[in-house]
Each structure stands twice: as structure tokens, then as C-alpha cells.
Amino acid sequence: MLTTLAFILTIGIVVTVHEYGHFQVARWCGVKVLKFSIGFGHPLWSRKFGKDQTEYVIAAIPLGGYVKMFGEEPLSDATQASDQDMSRALNRQSLGKRMAIVLAGPVANLLLAILLYWVLFMAGVVGMKPVIGKLVDNSPAAMQQLQVGEVVQTINQQSVTSWQDVRWALLKESLKKADIEVQTITQQNEIKLYHLNVSNINLEDEKQDILEKIGFLVAMPAIPAEIGEVTAGSPAEKAGLKTKDLVLELNQIKVNDWEAFVKEIRSHPETPITLIVERNGQPIRxxxxxxxxEENGEKVGRIGAGFNTPQSELDKLFVTTHYSVAGAMLKAIDKTWDTAAFSLKMMGNMLIGNVSWKGMSGPVTIASYAGQSANMGIKAFIGFLALISISIGVLNLLPIPILDGGHFMYYMVEFFTGRPVSEAVMSIGQRIGVLILAFMMVLAFYNDINRLITG
Structure with a gap:
């Protein structure tokens, strides 16, 4: 249920913002807007407002939306239009105005992402310190003899303060298929520089994290399996687990630390288990x-309880980065630009065969990730919403007929040739665009189904 609601909310917000960008800039440019629709198919709700009697629609299929403007279909519109209306037709506007209108949707998505990241960065970003716990045998990191306990400081001269930063930097740099420079600091405060050969890294394997592919395993000190916060209505609450309960055994297996406890819980989804906990010095069954x-396509168990660890211990594990209002805005702009550029590079690598098309995701995968992020809390969901908004913005900028980028491509041709692209050419382009999008949708659905089947 939460997954469905999170998906509808995500798509609803991103699509509404995108279409509102087109809608608002069209009105600023004096274009008459006939319809503003969120969703496709049968209208669930419809009303007309304003002096132009613009029709506002919420439709049954929440996978997109559109803004219909007067003058998009010149022949049918012109037959019933006054001279005053014709001056407000889209096809009667200057080239600059038409370009602004068509770019407004993707720009609105990017602005939404900047706003969301700005809020997150102002709230403070919490991440795990990039302390190397173990090294994967025969990995690029192991081959260069990085040491357990070293703290990663930079990736290709990009400063990193958390494992999230390291993961993002490695993803970007791995696309280049060139050596990656990693700077660390040892426990003796000695600066070390390593060059990791990542030319053989398989970016197509979604089940293995990029950190593991490079060879890094996160340092996790032994945390006692003591229960902290218990989520209301969770299996933990229903079973009677309470804060400060110390887990001693799980199915007659001794539990040494929190990591071992979580591993067992995750491996027993919807399977009854027996716990022995210590409460006030007494064992309780x-x-x-x-x-x-579902987590990254894998079915795992969860009980809805966190660990109880003193703040001093948490401070050893986590780092919180705070930003000023202006600093958060600059960071948000940089993050949005960085993510958009990475998306374009990934698409480019798919086209030339460097990255598999298996990485393309459809609505099923998006819904799954939406549900997971919502389960993780409001900050995780806001970050996911920003990411989807960037993806939609970038996708619509691609020069594919029927997308915003395709229309912009036509306008660029008009700019250089001095005359509009003919309706015959646009009609052919539209058919090609439909075929390309249909292929992409089928491929995305296939990948979604394949992930469900293979887990």
C-alpha cells in the first residue's frame, strides 16, 4: 500500500511540476491554454476555470500529463478562431517564446530538484564515515594494498566525507574506464595515494554495490544487539519487544552483535522466529x-526496530555535514547539475554499448524504489523525488520527436534555416518518436519484469 501511494505521489508531483512549467510560461508568453491534464486516459475529475476557460483534468493513468495550447493543431484550431484568438496561438509566437515554452517543463523539473536538495542540505546531511573495514579479495582496492582502517579523503581529487560521497564519485569516475586516484589518511595520520584500475569493472551487475566492485567494505564496529526505538504497529511491537531489550539468541543461535541480528532477521521474511532477550536482568522468550x-529487488525481512547505542559510539560511525542557506543552495545546484550530467553520460554509454540497456528502469522499479525510500523516512523520500525529477527533466530534453527536446530540435532547425520545419517532416518525425518511445517503454517493462523474476 505504501509503495503504491509513494509511487503515485512521486509521479504526481514530478509530472505536475513539469506540466506547470509549460503552462505558466505559455501564459506569460500570451498563449491561450486549452487544457492542463495530469495523467492520461479517462478523466476522473475535470473543471474549467479562468477567462480562457482552461480545462483542468486529473486522468486515470498517472504516468504522465500534457498541456494543450491553442495553435498546436493549426488547421482545426483556425477554423473556429477569431483574429484576437489567432494572435494568441502557439504557432503565431516568436521563435524565442516557443523555445521558452518547450524548455519550461524540463527546467521546472530541474528547479524542483534544486529546491528539494536545498531543503535536504539545509537540514544537514548525515552519512557514514568512509573508513575502510575490509577489502574484497582480488579487487582493484586489494590489488593496490589499501589498508583496513584508512579513511578515504578524495576520489580523483573530489573531496568526500561519507560513504555516500565515495559511492557517487566512484560511479561517475568508473564510466571513464580509466584509473581512479584515491587519497586516504591512515590511523597514523599519513596521507597515501593509490591508483585503482577499474577497466574491468562490470557496471551492469545491479546486485553488487559499486563499493564492493572496487573492493571496499564499510567498517562496522561491533554494536550490541540492544533494541532502541520500536516502530508503532511493527512486528517488533506486536511481539512485545521493548527499548533496551538485549537480544541473546535467535532460533537457539547465539547473537553476538547487531549486525548478526539484522542479517538473521533479513533472511527470515514472513517466517516465525524465536528470540531470547534479556530484560531487567531476566531472560524472556x-x-x-x-x-x-523488497530492497533492490531482493525480498528481505524487517521487524521495525532500531539499535540502542550511546551517542559517543554513533559519533565514531557517522558524520553530519551542515550548510548555510547560501552554501546549501550552491551545493543543491551542483548536485542537480552533477546528477543530470551523469544521467546523460549513462544514456550516451548505453547508445554506444559501453553500458547495458538492462539498467533502464520502468514504473515497476520506480514504484519499488519509491516505497523503499518512503519506508526509510522523509529525507530519503525527498532525495528520491529529486532524483526522479532530474531523470524526467533530462529524458524530456532528448532530441526525440514528440518529446520537448524534439520540439526544441525543430526550433533550432528553424533558427538556422529561417523557416519552420514542414508539417510533413514533423508528421514523419512524430511517428519515429512514437516508435522510439514505444521501444524504450517495452524495454523498461521487460527489465522490470526480469528483475522481479530473477530477484
């Missing part, structure tokens, strides 16, 4: 059934 959730 509890029966609990972890709920099933």
Missing part, C-alpha cells in the same frame, strides 16, 4: 515474524 519488504 518472544515469538516474532518479520514482515516482507
Amino acid at each position: 518472544l515469538n516474532i515474524t518479520p514482515e516482507l519488504i
